[in-house]
Structures are given as structure tokens and as C-alpha cells.
Amino acid sequence: MHDKLFSRLHQEHQEVKQIMIRMMNSGTEKRGNLVNELKTALLPHMEGEEKVFYTEIMDKNETHQITLEAFLEHRVARNLFNELENSRVDADDWLARTKVLKDILEHHIEEEESEMFEATEKIISHEKMDQIFKNYLQEEKGFKDRLAA
Numbered sequence: 001m002h003d004k005l006f007s008r009l010h011q012e013h014q015e016v017k018q019i020m021i022r023m024m025n026s027g028t029e030k031r032g033n034l035v036n037e038l039k040t041a042l043l044p045h046m047e048g049e050e051k052v053f054y055t056e057i058m059d060k061n062e063t064h065q066i067t068l069e070a071f072l073e074h075r076v077a078r079n080l081f082n083e084l085e086n087s088r089v090d091a092d093d094w095l096a097r098t099k100v101l102k103d104i105l106e107h108h109i110e111e112e113e114s115e116m117f118e119a120t121e122k123i124i125s126h127e128k129m130d131q132i133f134k135n136y137l138q139e140e141k142g143f144k145d146r147l148a149a
């Protein structure tokens with residue numbers, strides 16, 4: 001995973017996974033803050049991937065199916081996240097929602113880092129990858145700023 005974009009995405013995946021583990025293991029009083037942390041780590045990441053990375057590989061034969069799948073998993077993850085954000089931290093099913101979101105994200109990350117990154121390396125040039133990386137950072141930052149506003 002020598003590519004700049006892939007290392008960045010990997011690093012962010014690790015962060016999301018860590019937050020989710022803390023969500024599973026923390027007391028009720030920490031849940032609200034952790035949901036906010038997850039929001040800041042997860043939503044700009046997914047937005048950046050969709051806008052500048054997925055769109056780049058969507059129309060290539062080698063990555064078409066896996067990208068369609070990834071878009072759908074993002075949609076499911078967003079919906080589950082929204083439900084979680086709107087549910088009371090002491091709700092009976094808070095932990096169950098968190099667990100389902102965690103499972104989906106872990107599966108999604110696994111597929112991205114194996115199948116998708118590998119297939120992408122074969123079809124996108126290094127110059128193009130650098131460009132995607134720059135655009136990714138910009139898109140992600142823009143989204144973070146809008147979230148914070």
C-alpha cells in the first residue's frame with residue numbers, strides 16, 4: 001500500500017475502526033461524543049471517496065462491480081449512522097445498531113483495501129493517482145468544513 005491515496009485511506013479506516021471499538025466498549029456517558037467523533041471521521045471520508053475516487057474507477061470494467069457495491073455499502077452505512085445519531089444513547093438497541101454498523105464498515109473496508117485497491121493499481125497511472133489524492137484531500141476538507149459550520 002505504497003500509494004499516497006491508499007495509505008491515507010488506510011489510516012482513516014484504522015481511525016474509524018478504533019472509534020467503533022471504543023463505542024462498543026464505553027459507558028453510556030461517552031456515547032454522544034464518540035458518535036460525533038465517528039461522524040467527523042466517517043462522513044468526509046465516504047464523501048471524498050465517492051466524489052473523487054469511486055467516480056474515477058466506476059466506468060472501468062475491472063472495477064465497475066466492486067464500485068457499485070461500495071456505493072451501496074456507503075448508503076447503508078450512512079443510513080445506519082443517521083439512525084444511530086438520532087437515537088438516544090440509552091436506547092435498548094443502541095449497542096445493536098452500533099454493532100451492525102461496525103460489521104458493515106469492517107466488511108466494506110476489507111473489500112476496499114484488498115479487491116478495490118489492488119484492481120485500481122492495475123488500471124490507474126501513478127500520475128493520475130497523485131491527482132486523485134490531491135482532489136481527495138480537498139473534497140474531504142471541504143466536507144469537514146461544511147460539517148463544522
Ligand SMILES: [Fe+2]
Nearest residue numbers: 009013049112
Ligand atoms: Fe474507505
Ligand SMILES: [Fe+2]
Nearest residue numbers: 046049070112
Ligand atoms: Fe468506502
